Amino acid sequence: MGSSADISMNSGAGNSVDNGMSGGAGNGAGGGMGNGVNASAGGDINGGAGNNAGSSAGGGMNNIAGNSVDNNMSGDINGSAGGGMGRGGVGILGTGSCLPEKVLTNADLEKLVDTSDEWIRQRTGMSERRIAAGAETATSLAIRAAQAALADAGVDGSRIGLVIVTTCTADYYSPSISCQVQHAIGAPPCAAFDMNAACTGSVYGLVVAKHHIDAGMCDYALVVSAELLSRLVDWTDRATCVLFGDGAGAFVLGRTPGGYGLLSSTLMSDGAGANMITIPGIHISDLDIERRGGQKKQTIWMDGGKVMKFASRAMVSSIEAVLEKAGLSLGDLSLVIPHQANKRIIDNAAKKLQLGPDRLFVNVQKYSNTSSASVPIALDEARREGRIRRGDHVALVAFGAGLTYGAALMRWA
Numbered sequence: 001m002g003s004s005a006d007i008s009m010n011s012g013a014g015n016s017v018d019n020g021m022s023g024g025a026g027n028g029a030g031g032g033m034g035n036g037v038n039a040s041a042g043g044d045i046n047g048g049a050g051n052n053a054g055s056s057a058g059g060g061m062n063n064i065a066g067n068s069v070d071n072n073m074s075g076d077i078n079g080s081a082g083g084g085m086g087r088g089g090v091g092i093l094g095t096g097s098c099l100p101e102k103v104l105t106n107a108d109l110e111k112l113v114d115t116s117d118e119w120i121r122q123r124t125g126m127s128e129r130r131i132a133a134g135a136e137t138a139t140s141l142a143i144r145a146a147q148a149a150l151a152d153a154g155v156d157g158s159r160i161g162l163v164i165v166t167t168c169t170a171d172y173y174s175p176s177i178s179c180q181v182q183h184a185i186g187a188p189p190c191a192a193f194d195m196n197a198a199c200t201g202s203v204y205g206l207v208v209a210k211h212h213i214d215a216g217m218c219d220y221a222l223v224v225s226a227e228l229l230s231r232l233v234d235w236t237d238r239a240t241c242v243l244f245g246d247g248a249g250a251f252v253l254g255r256t257p258g259g260y261g262l263l264s265s266t267l268m269s270d271g272a273g274a275n276m277i278t279i280p281g282i283h284i285s286d287l288d289i290e291r292r293g294g295q296k297k298q299t300i301w302m303d304g305g306k307v308m309k310f311a312s313r314a315m316v317s318s319i320e321a322v323l324e325k326a327g328l329s330l331g332d333l334s335l336v337i338p339h340q341a342n343k344r345i346i347d348n349a350a351k352k353l354q355l356g357p358d359r360l361f362v363n364v365q366k367y368s369n370t371s372s373a374s375v376p377i378a379l380d381e382a383r384r385e386g387r388i389r390r391g392d393h394v395a396l397v398a399f400g401a402g403l404t405y406g407a408a409l410m411r412w413a
């Protein structure tokens with residue numbers, strides 16, 4: 001397993017700069033969805049083949065795991081070439097979340113394993129977490145979060161043209177949760193797929209969906225992050241079982257006025273740290289068995305100390321990257337919505353970034369670590385608490401297994 005020193009913040013997949021001219025050369029002058037095959041081959045993920053400067057000439061998925069800057073000019077330029085499919089920006093129009101009702105407190109955990117409320121609060125900032133009831137599934141939470149986000153956005157499910165569900169705790173390997181969400185919300189047949197970028201999933205999903213809309217593939221997209229970690233923790237392992245909770249959060253994306261919406265993003269991975277957090281699937285290696293006390297169990301294992309060192313650095317580098325790419329500085333940030341894995345990780349990063357509590361949203365005390373759902377749940381709560389106003393610069397930042405990390409910066413519309 002790689003040591004934390006092995007982890008380089010720069011070693012993810014290629015960096016790409018989207019100069020916002022994606023529609024011009026790549027997609028030609030076709031209007032609306034008429035770009036057809038060419039648009040989907042070059043435009044849906046990459047923001048236009050051939051227009052990416054930097055080291056990601058390979059295109060395809062490499063560009064997803066890279067840095068992208070959208071200077072919000074894509075609409076203007078696409079608009080003239082692409083016929084009404086790229087004017088203005090793309091951003092979050094509505095948010096929603098769904099938390100199971102059952103609360104598991106630190107005191108409850110004291111009865112399960114050799115731990116204490118004091119240890120958990122001091123080391124993690126967590127006081128309680130939500131646990132799905134027997135009949136609840138990642139899919140059922142995802143559907144309820146999606147419906148809440150659609151209602152918040154005022155967008156009917158029938159207008160959704162892309163559904164992405166981010167999860168590392170899917171109910172089934174197949175079918176995907178996203179296909180079931182697409183059906184449940186009344187979306188017409190459209191693109192739908194699950195994505196696993198672990199705790200960074202919501203940021204990955206947001207950026208991919210944004211580029212899908214930018215490319216003219218659809219007008220509205222739904223990104224849902226749904227996780228049921230309670231089904232994959234070993235409830236006898238105090239090192240992990242106190243850390244996680246269940247929940248789902250969702251974003252509806254669509255067009256925003258120019259200058260608003262997603263301004264820049266960075267998506268990174270570093271597989272040198274792949275062994276730091278694992279949940280076995282079909283394959284369970286000898287090392288996996290050893291780490292699970294000699295048992296062949298599909299439970300989460302984590303080298304917490306190493307992940308913690310990586311996490312604070314990943315948060316700082318990701319925030320700095322999106323600010324730089326958008327031509328903004330730390331002083332311009334109104335609110336940071338970080339992945340809620342540990343209050344100490346958030347505090348360390350905030351100290352380095354000189355962010356006070358007024359510019360940081362924390363709810364880890366209530367829901368603990370809900371993996372990819374934590375950022376959308378936190379964003380939804382921040383909005384309901386009136387912490388976000390039109391024109392605010394809001395950064396979402398996350399890190400997790402893979403290792404993955406990334407951030408998205410937006411001017412709230």
Ligand code: UT7
Binds near residue numbers: 123199238303369401
């Ligand atoms: O979302 C995905 C990313 N995940 C994360 O970002 C998690 C990152 N890591 C962490 O948040 C922290 O590393 C933990 C909260 C998991 C652990 O905190 P730590 O300060 O790194 O503690 P530690 O693992 O170094 O353990 C310190 C002590 C150990 O005892 P000894 O060896 O000092 O005697 C552990 O055995 O605390 C012990 N310990 C516990 N004691 C009471 C570990 N878990 C518990 C527990 N209750 N639940």
